Amino acid sequence: MSADVIPLPLKEPPKQASLGPILSLTATAMNAVNAVILDRMQSEIPLIPALAGHLISGGGKRMRPMLTLAGAELVGYQGSRHHKLAAAVEFIHTATLLHDDVVDGSDLRRGKAAANIIFGNPATVLVGDFLFSRAFELMVEDGSLKVLKILSNASAVIAEGEVDQLTAQRQIETSEERYLGIIGSKTAALFAAASRISAVVAECGEAEEKALDDYGRNLGIAFQLVDDALDYDADASEMGKDRGDDFREGKMTLPVILAYARGNDEERTFWRAAIQGHRSSDEDLAHAVELIRSHDAVEATRERARHFAQRAIDALAIFPASKAREAMVEAAQFAVSRGY
């Protein structure tokens, strides 16, 4: 019954890449962004900075604002408009994380108790709304309708992706195509927008905008694929979220899609029951991880991620070689080497 599987070339993991270069490249500007973030998450209502600060100071990688800052370096932008806009991007992201925690009923986020566990769902929803509004206030202050268009559209697409993911939840028949559509919306749209707006503030032109959009979008897909792989990778090093969350929530991610597609009848029966929520014990999770391993579904997911990371890297070819470009290339390599 199961489809024939083309044996995967057992590629070497890419060289041990790091975020070091992109972190150095953007460190000074990121201090300015952090100052904006701290300043603009304030409110006369004390619960707002308390709740927002719990997540914002909770050690996220600031990947999305970092893309805005790195892009600005890449195109040689000399101004400071991108600081506010990068803060707006991080606020949008933080708002979606807060709402995700409510949607998923998460216990952990970035290795500590999720905001909804400490502050409750109501406050978490509302502070998300506040940060989302603040993001738009920051963009309005900047005054670029083009940036506003890019980020308001990205926000709508993120919400669509999240709803689509909800609809696909516990649906074992979800296809790889649909999954790619979902992560393209819920994750990659903001990566693309964050990256693109650096070219907008620098007034580079359409080709540069498009190239940075492509870079961010493909990088975002690669990041999400690896995140989803790590949730089933028995060997992977530590993660911020609870291992096995996706499994217990019946989320259809690529490792499951591939293991199901490649599985025999008995295995498919297990997956159907598990994704519907009837097999969610620790033993069931261990069995799921074993099935995924036996079909090389984590490695296949990583292979897909490498494909998108390579597209991200190649999108940068229109820019002349520079320290910024090197750092952005290595960030894409890092995205797919995590957990080895």
Place this chain on the structure above:
Amino acid sequence: MSADVIPLPLKEPPKQASLGPILSLTATAMNAVNAVILDRMQSEIPLIPALAGHLISGGGKRMRPMLTLAGAELVGYQGSRHHKLAAAVEFIHTATLLHDDVVDGSDLRRGKAAANIIFGNPATVLVGDFLFSRAFELMVEDGSLKVLKILSNASAVIAEGEVDQLTAQRQIETSEERYLGIIGSKTAALFAAASRISAVVAECGEAEEKALDDYGRNLGIAFQLVDDALDYDADASEMGKDRGDDFREGKMTLPVILAYARGNDEERTFWRAAIQGHRSSDEDLAHAVELIRSHDAVEATRERARHFAQRAIDALAIFPASKAREAMVEAAQFAVSRGY
């Protein structure tokens, strides 16, 4: 222990006002707004229009977009930009209603099952986010940074008001001043913004903008005061939400604040227990309604509402007499005559 109460003049209720004139005034334009709303709540993700449509076609009064349309009539605006912007206002409002239903755990909204009951909290949160993003997309299409500033600021203030209300929940010592601050943010800010933007698109000038802002803001406060009075008014005619919701949720609204302030020690003991959630049976609600009645707290709340409605009406004095102005005056009178 209780403060002396200045006896209230038992005013006649205002003449039986109606929304008829403002509905007629804005009927044609509202059709255009509804077309925008229907068009822009669509998505390739079927759950989005299904959930949004449940609330949007659920018979709301469209008060906020109506203010934008009426204001445009008042100032003689001839264009059609206000159609999209009024739709954006309604989307922002709808997003906050969806999130409110999750925050309050509502069962009913506008007399039928709340979206969260039918579609669940996760989808309700996310579709709220979608509509909120769509609102900004509509504003960006219009292209006025001034309108974007007004509505992004209003959105942040609404969220602050909602969080503040959450913080005040079950806090019997909440003062009238704080309560007025909360409803000024959570309700009146969007009334004010919706009204103000009509003067912005018509390029009227600061005085007209300010007058329409004042009209909307005071009207919004009056509306909310009457809503809160009706939740404890034994004689009032039908309402969309469950009678007694505020009581059971421990929400500090003006009827409770006044009854507590005017109550004796024994009554205050009851209120403390009730607002903390220890007295929430039907008998307790009946007792609360009786205490509120005995201290004329519903009528006093209505009297406050009449004060703000009058300020709304007087704010229109800078505009020449017109059919539009008459209709807006009567809308303010209607706001405070509901439920008699």
